[in-house]
Structures are given as C-alpha cells and as structure tokens.
Amino acid sequence: MNIVAKAIHTMIRVLDLDRSVDFYKRAFGLDVADRFDFDDFTLAYLRNEENDFEVELTWNHDQEEDYTHGSGYGHVAMCVEDCAAERARFEAEGFNPGDVKEFHRDGGLMARFFFVQDPDGYKIEVLERHGRYT
Numbered sequence: 001m002n003i004v005a006k007a008i009h010t011m012i013r014v015l016d017l018d019r020s021v022d023f024y025k026r027a028f029g030l031d032v033a034d035r036f037d038f039d040d041f042t043l044a045y046l047r048n049e050e051n052d053f054e055v056e057l058t059w060n061h062d063q064e065e066d067y068t069h070g071s072g073y074g075h076v077a078m079c080v081e082d083c084a085a086e087r088a089r090f091e092a093e094g095f096n097p098g099d100v101k102e103f104h105r106d107g108g109l110m111a112r113f114f115f116v117q118d119p120d121g122y123k124i125e126v127l128e129r130h131g132r133y134t
Contacts, residue, residue, distance in 0.1 A: 009045065009054040010076055012122050013067050017042060017059040019119045026093055027116065027124075028078055030055060067120060075115070075123035083112045083128035090116055090126075097126070 014020040021044060024030040030046035033054060044057040055076070080086045083100055090097040095116050103110040112128040127133045 007053060009056045011056040011058055012076075012118075012120065013058045013060065013063070014118075014120050015059075015063060015066060016119065017044060017057060020057050020059075021046070023095070023118050024055060024057075027090065027095060027118075069121060073122070075125045077125040077127055077133075079127050079129050079133055081129055083114060083126065086126055087114050090114075 021032060024046050029048045031048065032044050033047045034043075034045045036043045040061055042059045042061070044059070045054045046057065047054045087097050087100050098115040100112060100114045102112050109130060111133060112130065114126050116124050116126060118124060
C-alpha cells in the first residue's frame with residue numbers, strides 16, 4: 001500500500017475575522033480564496049499564488065473572549081526571500097516582529113528566521129529561503 005498525503009490547510013480560531021484577514025494579507029500576501037458563512041460560524045480560506053496550501057480562519061460568532069493556546073500549539077512557518085527585509089517591513093507595519101536569529105550546523109547556516117504573532121497571538125515563524133526551507 002502506497003499512501004501519499006497532501007497537506008491542504010491549517011486551521012486557527014480567530015476573534016475578529018476582518019482584523020485577522022487584514023493581518024495575513026499585509027504580512028504574507030494571503031487573500032481570501034473562499035469564504036463560507038454559516039449561522040454560528042464563518043470559515044475563510046486564505047492563500048497566495050506561491051502554492052495552494054491554505055490558512056483556514058474559523059470565526060465562531062458567539063466567541064467573546066480570547067482563545068487560549070494551551071501548551072500544545074507551536075507555530076506555523078512561512079518562507080520569504082530576505083528575512084531582514086521582511087522583518088523591517090513587518091516593523092513598519094506595526095506587527096512587532098522578534099529579532100532575526102540564525103541556527104548554524106556543521107559549520108554552515110542552517111536557518112535564518114524571526115517570529116511574529118498574529119492578532120490572536122498565534123506564533124508564525126518567518127524563515128529565509130535556504131537549504132531545506134525553500
């Protein structure tokens with residue numbers, strides 16, 4: 001049996017759908033590809049031309065308090081061409097990005113990255129295209 005799976009989306013719950021759509025558009029160039037409004041919740045699927053993997057934003061209409069992330073959530077990762085330039089752009093957008101960091105292994109650069117949080121506090125790792133992160 002040969003099982004081949006394709007990752008299609010990651011889902012996060014958001015408190016303010018418009019605020020989150022605006023963040024992901026300005027930060028990563030993700031646009032709403034589909035939106036489905038139901039009585040109690042709305043699903044918005046975001047993507048860009050880079051690939052067809054999507055971020056699914058789930059807005060529960062009756063949610064009034066911030067969601068908690070518990071101790072299990074880690075982060076979503078996005079690749080960019082120039083980490084320092086993107087960090088500067090994020091700073092100018094008021095997104096409060098963390099410092100650019102580097103991991104080295106076997107005498108060479110393994111990864112260059114920084115973290116940012118979306119409006120609901122979800123961590124996003126922004127990695128420079130390099131090595132396995134392309």
